Amino acid sequence: MNRLKTYFKYYIPALFLAGMFFSCENDLANVKVVTATEDTPDQIFTDFHMLYSDSGNVKIEILGDKVEDYSKFGRVTKFKSGIIVNYYSDSATLVSRLTAEYAELKPLENIIIAKNNVIITNFEKQQTLKTEELYYDKRVKKIRTDKPFYIESPNTKANGIGLTADETFSNYTMSNFSLIYTDTTDNEFSTIK
Secondary structure, eight states, X not given: OHHHHHIIIIIHHHHHHHHHHHSOOOOHXXXXXXXXXXXXXXXXXXXXXXXXXXTTEEEEEEEEEEEEEETTTTOEEEETTOEEEEEXXXXXXXXXXXXXXXXXXXXXXXXXXXXXEXXXXXXXXXXXXXXXXXEEETTTTEEEEEEEEEEEOSSEEEEEEEEEEETTSSSEEESSEEEEEEETTTTEEEEEO
16 A cells, blocks of 8 residues: 555656656647737848849848748738838939838739838939828839828928829829929029919
8 A cells, every 4th residue: 555655646746747748749830830820920030131133233222120021921021110222223323212110012012012201312303202101113113102292302392192203203293282492593482383
């Protein structure tokens, strides 16, 4: 009887604990399949840096602090902590820069959606565009917004709702806008609506 008590007192708990530590195996792929949702990124990148080139020349540079890639669910890459997109000329000169607090890249559609404090600066023309949402279609190399916008340059200020531009913000068409033009020869202001 004492042997039986000793057996139950020492060996059964030891076997139970050993079973807890050694029999609990999970295949990580199965765990991921069970726990992955639409809100779970497939990959997370920090200090993201991507270059797009054409004929050996860098044309677009994309940077982000933290980037989440969702390849399985909808194929989208999210820049939740902001994005910087630099556009270069054929001579490798920085032509313009887009910054935003949030962005999504949809590679299957060739679209970048920038949101929240979106700013595009064209360094050659010294123009700055500010809006809250912007779409960039890489196939047609066009930028557009249906939201209110504000443009400032040394001689003009414009605001309106709705704008379409080329990818470097060199040429653009505005909708529902008003424009203030400063004549630098005599510092007179003209307003166009």
